[in-house]
Amino acid sequence: MATTTSTTAGTAEEGPKSSNMRSLSRAMEVFAELQRAERPQRLSDLARNCGMSLPTTLRILRVLQDFGMVSQKDKSYRIGPAVLPAAKSFLENDPLAVAGRPVLQQLATQTGMSVSLHTRLGFERILVARVQGEAPMQYDLPLGKRLPLTRGAAGKILIAGATDAELKQVVAAAIASGHEEQGFTIEELKSRLPEPGCDYAYSANERVLGVLSVGVALTNRAGRANESMALNCPAEATTEEKIKANVPELRRAASRLSELLEGSVY
The missing domain is CATH 3.30.450.40 (GAF domain)
Structure with a gap:
């Protein structure tokens, strides 16, 4: 009984952690794509190049913007000043x-x-x-x-x-x-x-x-x-x-x- 409870609890704890790591990995993929780009990128281009949906890519960009890692102008995105x-x-x-x-x-x-x-x-x-x-x-x-x-x-x-x-x-x-x-x-x-x-x-x-x-x-x-x-x-x-x-x-x-x-x- 104790073993079952422990396993269940462990799975419950690992689920959110695993999801968080996937989100972090996706954010790093978007950030790396912006680093490769020779010019500001549109949302649709980033989503296509990273193999992600538009809503997922947009959510990631908004989080990166909050931390100054990404800047937006005229519907295009580029690396932000926080990298300096x-x-x-x-x-x-x-x-x-x-x-x-x-x-x-x-x-x-x-x-x-x-x-x-x-x-x-x-x-x-x-x-x-x-x-x-x-x-x-x-x-x-x-x-x-x-x-x-x-x-x-x-x-x-x-x-x-x-x-x-x-x-x-x-x-x-x-x-x-x-x-x-x-x-x-x-x-x-x-x-x-x-x-x-x-x-x-x-x-x-x-x-x-x-x-x-x-x-x-x-x-x-x-x-x-x-x-x-x-x-x-x-x-x-x-x-x-x-x-x-x-x-x-x-x-x-x-x-x-x-x-x-x-x-x-x-």
Whole structure:
């Protein structure tokens, strides 16, 4: 009798908790979709992209608005001002961002190329830090930008050597988030990845036309590659041979940053 009561009570308690977690997960999906968007999004677009009904999406947006995470204007929604304090705290306190900036600055000075630092978040990567090189890039890439793992040297190196099962997940996620077109296949992704045994990735005109890039991974204490560092340069200012000639310097910088992070709680 006591066992039955306990089980029933436990189920009753777990029900609301489970429902709350689903609601939180859905809210994070909507928030992430707004982060990916290049411009304010209409309710119908958000609902379709997130696979939710209009009423559910609207309820989520209203809650996010209450906390300043989302702003609305002219029936369109965008990220709200409440994210700025969180971003400031991250840039000032995160070991990767703090330790990475001087390393990136030194590498940019040595090579004359722009240097970027990325961290993996699920099936995407986030730009954590960036230092401009002598040849200015012809596009703006703000910190915190969600970027694909399927395009660009800094993304591809994070999935180099991944199993087919994981690559299938990467492909599905890239299509769902709008980074790749419908019909994108695992075979196409594999054709972009480094050859087996190669510890760096190279890209040309993949994510942005007219840009060449090489990237290497940073391994943490558990041996996982969750971060990457890349050299980027306009094609008009370099060649494939020249940018690849800087891979040894890129490796040394990545190794130096990995060593700095070993002494932190990162």
